[in-house]
Amino acid sequence: MGPKVRIDEVLAAIAFDANGLVASIAQQHDTGEVLMLAWMNREAVAETLTTGQVCYFSRSRGRLWRKGESSGQTQRLVELRLDCDGDAILLLVDQLGVACHTGRRSCFFRAARDGALVEIAVPTIAPELLYPNKD
Amino acid sequence: MGPKVRIDEVLAAIAFDANGLVASIAQQHDTGEVLMLAWMNREAVAETLTTGQVCYFSRSRGRLWRKGESSGQTQRLVELRLDCDGDAILLLVDQLGVACHTGRRSCFFRAARDGALVEIAVPTIAPELLYPNKD
Numbered sequence: 001m002g003p004k005v006r007i008d009e010v011l012a013a014i015a016f017d018a019n020g021l022v023a024s025i026a027q028q029h030d031t032g033e034v035l036m037l038a039w040m041n042r043e044a045v046a047e048t049l050t051t052g053q054v055c056y057f058s059r060s061r062g063r064l065w066r067k068g069e070s071s072g073q074t075q076r077l078v079e080l081r082l083d084c085d086g087d088a089i090l091l092l093v094d095q096l097g098v099a100c101h102t103g104r105r106s107c108f109f110r111a112a113r114d115g116a117l118v119e120i121a122v123p124t125i126a127p128e129l130l131y132p133n134k135d
Numbered sequence: 136m137g138p139k140v141r142i143d144e145v146l147a148a149i150a151f152d153a154n155g156l157v158a159s160i161a162q163q164h165d166t167g168e169v170l171m172l173a174w175m176n177r178e179a180v181a182e183t184l185t186t187g188q189v190c191y192f193s194r195s196r197g198r199l200w201r202k203g204e205s206s207g208q209t210q211r212l213v214e215l216r217l218d219c220d221g222d223a224i225l226l227l228v229d230q231l232g233v234a235c236h237t238g239r240r241s242c243f244f245r246a247a248r249d250g251a252l253v254e255i256a257v258p259t260i261a262p263e264l265l266y267p268n269k270d
Binding site for chain 1 (some may be wrong): 141144145148160162167168169171172184214217220223225235236237239242243244246247248249251255
């Protein structure tokens with residue numbers, strides 16, 4: 001059985017939503033830090049499993065989003081996991097640099113403490129260095 | 136400023152989708168294990184922040200879902216975090232027992248290995264013990 005057939009088996013187990021998407025959590029494989037939540041379509045899952053580099057589907061841009069294609073902050077796939085009802089994916093990844101477009105390691109840098117939102121992490125890379133060609 | 140005002144500030148920072156929902160990840164606060172992904176509406180977020188016990192919105196049942204209400208497997212909130220664009224929540228929790236209705240600690244118990252899905256965890260509690268009153 002070739003890799004193509006096996007990817008089809010994984011795809012068949014995923015319950016994509018009405019828009020053809022599935023919520024996907026990226027977690028740093030060794031530290032356990034939850035980095036971000038994004039969306040994948042069938043093509044993104046297939047590409048990620050084939051290349052070993054995480055590819056999402058950007059809802060705002062309406063196209064495949066190869067993580068790090070602009071910023072260089074790529075995610076190498078360590079393992080893809082699926083939940084009990086197949087409508088959520090957990091990606092164990094090795095994140096190069098930072099996951100968040102704000103220059104922070106994780107997108108989840110705001111915490112509700114005493115009921116107010118406080119920032120619990122600072123950027124480790126300036127966003128203008130991540131996106132030097134951005135207008 | 137009272138707790139009610141502060142919860143309103145947190146709610147105002149959340150970008151609920153067209154259905155009034157936000158994707159919410161539950162992570163065991165000390166081990167880092169990702170337990171599940173579910174959905175919250177405004178009322179579920181407000182109740183969770185008020186009571187300290189995690190409450191979701193069940194899309195299949197169309198109502199608030201106080202985690203553990205049937206199974207007893209409750210989640211105590213340790214911290215609620217919000218991502219950069221406000222459309223995903225990370226709940227650091229203390230999970231009593233198991234998160235998954237199959238009796239497994241985490242819902243993400245299927246892994247794509249060599250392209251095929253394999254189960255990487257076994258139930259630690261029999262589902263019929265979790266839901267003794269289920270038909």
